[in-house]
């Protein structure tokens with residue numbers, strides 16, 4: 001799929017902006033602070049209906065304003081689509097409310113998610129192998145929320161149940177409530193948690209071989225492996241429900257002492273390894289980068305396989321961070337390998353990336369504007 005037009009209202013530094021995009025690689029060039037990343041973030045926010053890199057969605061609102069909007073015209077094959085997301089601060093308390101629209105009409109998150117699909121690659125992703133588990137969990141959430149609306153629903157139910165249960169656990173610890181206060185949150189927590197875990201397990205099983213193939217194509221000989229590390233600490237059980245329940249039972253004392261839910265998908269992670277050796281400890285920096293590129297390529301493949309369409313690929317300053325071989329490998333995998341229909345790539349003026357990328361259009365970003373420059 002692809003985006004033909006992107007419009008912003010009070011998004012980060014942009015009061016208003018309109019960007020016309022083309023199929024192929026759109027190269028966005030500008031100085032540091034010019035507003036390149038903001039454009040990619042706007043598109044990713046529109047796809048996910050929330051801040052794509054963690055943090056609060058309302059951090060994206062232009063400082064001093066009370067309404068933010070992102071809208072796009074998309075093409076999926078021959079079908080045109082219109083998507084719109086708005087955040088407004090409601091007086092008097094200034095609570096933010098979100099509205100999602102598709103084809104001009106308000107829709108629920110379940111009906112909205114998946115209409116625009118993006119695979120984004122931010123500079124911090126290059127550290128995915130060595131980072132703590134949080135960005136790896138977020139990565140799974142970003143893919144799975146776009147692929148399966150039931151996953152997005154389970155995720156929001158799980159987050160609510162977890163917050164409520166943790167609040168109840170604190171009350172119990174402080175002696176202001178008895179253990180019965182935990183009861184109402186158990187079922188919603190286990191039910192939504194089991195859905196998240198079974199999706200994540202399956203995702204990693206499928207993404208593993210896809211990532212391995214991509215890594216080989218980028219030039220890595222050792223086989224790349226991905227392995228789900230569930231946050232239930234090896235508890236046995238027939239299914240995820242049973243495993244979460246067992247793990248909760250085993251951790252009851254610790255939970256009460258800490259006033260926090262200590263097992264479940266909020267503790268999930270996955271291991272990245274080459275030939276059974278964890279990449280975090282044993283892989284060279286080049287191999288770690290290859291692993292990340294391959295995991296991202298697998299994300300694209302998964303959209304092709306499961307969603308039947310090529311996602312829009314967002315590469316924020318990533319190409320200029322890579323050496324020539326990795327850059328060529330990534331571009332080859334995305335282009336010839338996976339047939340990505342559209343990508344947005346950011347770079348500074350002096351990056352010399354134009355030749356490597358052969359863009360379908362170069363856009364100059366600066367002064368709150370985006371201008372088309374060289375057509376090809």
Ligand SMILES: Nc1ncnc2c1ncn2[C@@H]1O[C@H](COP(=O)(O)OP(=O)(O)O)[C@@H](O)[C@H]1O
Pocket residue numbers: 011012013014030031032033034035036037038039059060061062063
């Ligand atoms: N919520 C916000 N409101 C207003 N300006 C913001 C907000 N968030 C970030 N900015 C500003 O937006 C500018 C553009 O940032 P960015 O898109 O990251 O530029 P680039 O990727 O081209 O370096 C930065 O100078 C930053 O201070």
Ligand SMILES: [Mg+2]
Pocket residue numbers: 033036037038316317346
């Ligand atoms: Mg940037």
